[in-house]
Amino acid sequence: EVTLTRERYRVPRLPFSRLSDSDLAFFERMMPGRVVTDPEELKPFNVDWLKSVQGCSKLMLKPQTTAEVSQILRYCYERNLAVNPQGGNTGLVGGSVPVFDEIILSTFLMNQIISFDKVSGILVCQAGCILEKLNEYLEEQGFVMPLDLGAKGSCHIGGNVATNAGGLQLLRYGSLRGTVLGLEVVLADGSALDCLTSLRKDNTGYDLKQLFIGSEGTLGVITAVSILCPQKPQAVNLAFLGCQNFSKVLETFTTCRAMLGEILSACEFMDEKCMELVERHLKLSSPVTGSPFYVLIETSGSNSTHDKEKLNNFLEQVMTSGLVTDGTVATDDKKIKTLWSLRERITEALTHDGYVYKYDISLPVGKLYDLVTDMRARLGQSAKNVVGYGHLGDGNLHLNITTESYSHSLLDAIEPFVYEWTARYKGSISAEHGLGFKKKQFIQYSKPSEAVVLMQRFKAMLDPKGILNPYKVLPASS
Amino acid sequence: EVTLTRERYRVPRLPFSRLSDSDLAFFERMMPGRVVTDPEELKPFNVDWLKSVQGCSKLMLKPQTTAEVSQILRYCYERNLAVNPQGGNTGLVGGSVPVFDEIILSTFLMNQIISFDKVSGILVCQAGCILEKLNEYLEEQGFVMPLDLGAKGSCHIGGNVATNAGGLQLLRYGSLRGTVLGLEVVLADGSALDCLTSLRKDNTGYDLKQLFIGSEGTLGVITAVSILCPQKPQAVNLAFLGCQNFSKVLETFTTCRAMLGEILSACEFMDEKCMELVERHLKLSSPVTGSPFYVLIETSGSNSTHDKEKLNNFLEQVMTSGLVTDGTVATDDKKIKTLWSLRERITEALTHDGYVYKYDISLPVGKLYDLVTDMRARLGQSAKNVVGYGHLGDGNLHLNITTESYSHSLLDAIEPFVYEWTARYKGSISAEHGLGFKKKQFIQYSKPSEAVVLMQRFKAMLDPKGILNPYKVLPASS
Numbered sequence: 001e002v003t004l005t006r007e008r009y010r011v012p013r014l015p016f017s018r019l020s021d022s023d024l025a026f027f028e029r030m031m032p033g034r035v036v037t038d039p040e041e042l043k044p045f046n047v048d049w050l051k052s053v054q055g056c057s058k059l060m061l062k063p064q065t066t067a068e069v070s071q072i073l074r075y076c077y078e079r080n081l082a083v084n085p086q087g088g089n090t091g092l093v094g095g096s097v098p099v100f101d102e103i104i105l106s107t108f109l110m111n112q113i114i115s116f117d118k119v120s121g122i123l124v125c126q127a128g129c130i131l132e133k134l135n136e137y138l139e140e141q142g143f144v145m146p147l148d149l150g151a152k153g154s155c156h157i158g159g160n161v162a163t164n165a166g167g168l169q170l171l172r173y174g175s176l177r178g179t180v181l182g183l184e185v186v187l188a189d190g191s192a193l194d195c196l197t198s199l200r201k202d203n204t205g206y207d208l209k210q211l212f213i214g215s216e217g218t219l220g221v222i223t224a225v226s227i228l229c230p231q232k233p234q235a236v237n238l239a240f241l242g243c244q245n246f247s248k249v250l251e252t253f254t255t256c257r258a259m260l261g262e263i264l265s266a267c268e269f270m271d272e273k274c275m276e277l278v279e280r281h282l283k284l285s286s287p288v289t290g291s292p293f294y295v296l297i298e299t300s301g302s303n304s305t306h307d308k309e310k311l312n313n314f315l316e317q318v319m320t321s322g323l324v325t326d327g328t329v330a331t332d333d334k335k336i337k338t339l340w341s342l343r344e345r346i347t348e349a350l351t352h353d354g355y356v357y358k359y360d361i362s363l364p365v366g367k368l369y370d371l372v373t374d375m376r377a378r379l380g381q382s383a384k385n386v387v388g389y390g391h392l393g394d395g396n397l398h399l400n401i402t403t404e405s406y407s408h409s410l411l412d413a414i415e416p417f418v419y420e421w422t423a424r425y426k427g428s429i430s431a432e433h434g435l436g437f438k439k440k441q442f443i444q445y446s447k448p449s450e451a452v453v454l455m456q457r458f459k460a461m462l463d464p465k466g467i468l469n470p471y472k473v474l475p476a477s478s
Numbered sequence: 479e480v481t482l483t484r485e486r487y488r489v490p491r492l493p494f495s496r497l498s499d500s501d502l503a504f505f506e507r508m509m510p511g512r513v514v515t516d517p518e519e520l521k522p523f524n525v526d527w528l529k530s531v532q533g534c535s536k537l538m539l540k541p542q543t544t545a546e547v548s549q550i551l552r553y554c555y556e557r558n559l560a561v562n563p564q565g566g567n568t569g570l571v572g573g574s575v576p577v578f579d580e581i582i583l584s585t586f587l588m589n590q591i592i593s594f595d596k597v598s599g600i601l602v603c604q605a606g607c608i609l610e611k612l613n614e615y616l617e618e619q620g621f622v623m624p625l626d627l628g629a630k631g632s633c634h635i636g637g638n639v640a641t642n643a644g645g646l647q648l649l650r651y652g653s654l655r656g657t658v659l660g661l662e663v664v665l666a667d668g669s670a671l672d673c674l675t676s677l678r679k680d681n682t683g684y685d686l687k688q689l690f691i692g693s694e695g696t697l698g699v700i701t702a703v704s705i706l707c708p709q710k711p712q713a714v715n716l717a718f719l720g721c722q723n724f725s726k727v728l729e730t731f732t733t734c735r736a737m738l739g740e741i742l743s744a745c746e747f748m749d750e751k752c753m754e755l756v757e758r759h760l761k762l763s764s765p766v767t768g769s770p771f772y773v774l775i776e777t778s779g780s781n782s783t784h785d786k787e788k789l790n791n792f793l794e795q796v797m798t799s800g801l802v803t804d805g806t807v808a809t810d811d812k813k814i815k816t817l818w819s820l821r822e823r824i825t826e827a828l829t830h831d832g833y834v835y836k837y838d839i840s841l842p843v844g845k846l847y848d849l850v851t852d853m854r855a856r857l858g859q860s861a862k863n864v865v866g867y868g869h870l871g872d873g874n875l876h877l878n879i880t881t882e883s884y885s886h887s888l889l890d891a892i893e894p895f896v897y898e899w900t901a902r903y904k905g906s907i908s909a910e911h912g913l914g915f916k917k918k919q920f921i922q923y924s925k926p927s928e929a930v931v932l933m934q935r936f937k938a939m940l941d942p943k944g945i946l947n948p949y950k951v952l953p954a955s956s
Binding site (some may be wrong): 117119120163164166170174175177178179191192193194195197198199200201202203204205206207208210211213214215219231233234250254257258259260261262263300301302303306309310362363364365366391394395396426427428429430431432433434435439443446447448450451452454455457458461473474 | 595597598641642644648652653655656657669670671672673675676677678679680681682683684685686688689691692693697709711712728732735736737738739740741778779780781784787788840841842843844869872873874904905906907908909910911912913917921924925926928929930932933935936939951952
């Protein structure tokens with residue numbers, strides 16, 4: 001059983017209205033059959049994927065159109081009812097579920113592809129499309145989505161944009177801030193903002209859509225997305241390598257960046273603890289074993305002969321120089337998927353290990369693993385496991401700590417130490433997960449107070465009653 | 479002699495204070511020797527590069543530090559003095575020079591590189607660094623800037639970011655919205671906002687810096703930039719090709735995108751009129767002649783043998799299929815530069831042809847040249863030349879019309895026709911040049927009124943007195 005957020009964190013409920021019978025009747029009339037009030041049915045939407053936070057919403061609404069989202073928000077704004085926008089509910093910082101009784105506004109039924117243009121590669125779709133489904137659709141047309149992440153089977157593109165998801169191929173295709181070309185957003189008062197252009201370039205005024213990218217549903221509800229998709233690579237290769245220490249991991253990265261250049265599409269790392277957990281809890285087995293660190297390198301290119309030659313040159317270089325002591329290469333889809341799952345399913349393996357304290361840190365790449373080592377030494381026997389993995393090419397560490405069950409004293413041993421450590425090296429306390437509910441109090445470790453004040457002013461301007469995803473992203477303004 | 483903007487466009491001066499002797503004395507005390515008041519010395523900074531607009535500023539200030547910019551703005555805000563931030567003054571929409579007597583705040587002396595990290599490829603520098611100088615510095619370290627444009631010899635990186643410059647390699651390296659990692663900005667009231675992070679990923683709160691990218695100096699003055707730089711390519715190749723009609727140009731583009739894939743770094747086009755002007759006014763000569771259209775394709779990669787093979791396969795394909803009827807290839811720096819200058823110097827050639835009406839339009843790529851054809855037919859003999867060129871890969875047309883001298887009746891024949899045409903195909907009336915002074919009244923052709931109102935609210939919030947680059951970007955709020 002997951003502890004209620006309001007109990008574990010003792011936050012006070014803000015003075016929003018409480019749901020009345022006449023509110024329910026209004027929604028039932030407006031969208032019959034798409035109003036969920038059954039507590040059992042609501043449960044999975046009140047709890048996050050990590051089972052770490054739980055709200056007590058009594059209502060979930062499943063609009064199909066932007067007009068319905070507008071109507072819902074207009075009503076909620078008028079009535080001062082708080083709203084929790086929700087996509088695939090795969091968030092890792094407690095941003096995607098209610099804290100109290102916020103109405104869950106699900107994009108689940110907003111799953112239509114609006115258009116795809118094969119000449120430009122621009123896809124326009126509703127916010128509730130599942131990332132993996134979009135990718136399958138695009139692959140048939142010779143294109144792919146410009147992002148990929150472990151949660152692709154359930155996350156919604158609207159949620160990806162709302163949280164500025166990074167993922168496994170950011171190194172190659174860049175951030176959503178560059179690839180998202182347009183958004184349609186419904187604001188707190190129900191007014192729709194149509195910035196859903198399908199143009200590669202548009203410099204007419206301020207780029208309003210950027211404010212909503214990464215705002216985690218606190219400034220508006222994203223209802224549709226226009227996104228630039230790259231061509232599907234003709235050839236994909238994967239190398240899974242073992243390294244004897246982290247400085248060899250780093251050198252392997254700089255070597256592959258230099259030698260693989262434009263075909264490098266991912267460069268990930270994991271420590272041996274991660275591998276142990278994936279093997280123990282998920283029964284996956286790795287063809288490469290016995291190394292303290294593993295590096296996964298993916299190439300995507302337009303010519304398989306050229307790509308193999310580049311990859312072989314690189315492998316020869318890292319093997320003969322001793323940077324890499326063991327490794328395997330995959331060129332067929334099946335083996336590629338198997339190797340990727342060793343990396344992609346670490347998050348899942350961790351949930352089987354107990355309660356997980358998750359940290360998603362940006363650091364100068366040379367400092368990336370020191371935080372894991374320091375944390376391990378600091379916590380000693382009080383933690384079950386302290387593991388590090390992540391997006392090497394982006395300087396993004398996922399530091400995870402497990403215990404049998406949630407312990408407040410262990411949390412005190414970790415925080416604010418982890419944030420102070422990160423701030424010392426001018427890192428970010430949230431590289432890609434966002435702040436959500438769990439990290440909002442720590443924003444000052446990565447942002448100066450003037451920036452936080454300005455964010456609060458933007459929030460107050462766009463959502464004066466604060467009904468959109470309350471208790472998230474920003475600390476209460478002083 | 480350039481007509482004064484206030485006379486040609488008959489705009490009313492807003493009620494800002496006028497510069498007093500005590501204001502001048504304040505600045506002289508604050509930054510002796512970096513205060514320009516001599517009318518002759520001021521002249522080139524009051525007139526834009528196109529010589530199409532002219533202000534009558536009586537003062538230019540040349541701060542060296544962010545603290546000085548803060549001090550200047552705090553004073554101007556207090557005194558209600560309008561300020562025109564200015565970089566290299568290479569803007570093409572009248573955004574970079576005063577309309578009336580705004581104080582020119584030049585980034586000319588803010589030209590220090592703050593840091594460059596060879597592992598991450600992240601450059602941090604002051605806003606007044608010249609783009610070409612930065613690139614030269616980076617090349618020595620094995621990196622390049624992620625943008626390139628014709629004005630590189632004089633434009634400042636701060637101005638590039640403030641206008642969200644696109645340029646010649648956006649196709650490859652993406653927009654500044656993805657590559658700019660951090661900004662330092664001074665707001666209208668003189669307060670500094672430090673968002674100058676050097677991290678590839680940072681999802682802690684709203685991405686404030688995005689509001690300043692492309693805001694053309696109306697929301698704040700960018701004082702420093704952190705930007706992600708790609709590795710310098712090992713091999714660069716250029717193909718300059720002749721095509722018999724625009725549909726063959728389009729097919730050449732889709733073919734090169736498919737066959738050159740990840741090594742494609744630019745895909746530009748120009749019509750024969752452009753070539754005539756470059757030859758006539760600049761005495762350049764092209765090795766490829768006699769075609770109605772020319773396509774310039776650049777590859778940048780990490781392996782010259784692979785790249786040449788890909789390029790040769792592509793060339794064989796387009797030659798044998800008749801898409802391309804003539805062409806030349808360059809692999810050495812000198813010939814590459816010569817061929818690039820045919821494309822890069824079109825803007826310059828046009829200024830020698832008379833008064834230039836410039837339009838910078840985003841369109842679905844299939845429609846790109848129809849606007850040129852339609853405009854040529856519409857204007858007939860009343861225009862000297864109607865030419866089209868631009869960034870094919872980005873769907874970005876530069877439509878230029880020349881006459882012996884400025885004619886208001888010709889302008890009436892062009893506008894709003896050109897904007898209505900663009901809006902009909904859901905294009906953008908400014909792909910990369912911005913709105914500046916000349917295009918601000920036309921924003922509604924590309925943005926819905928709710929978006930414009932929201933932009934005006936952001937402007938009012940960040941610059942309540944409206945002192946920053948007034949008369950630009952947004953129409954006056956109603």
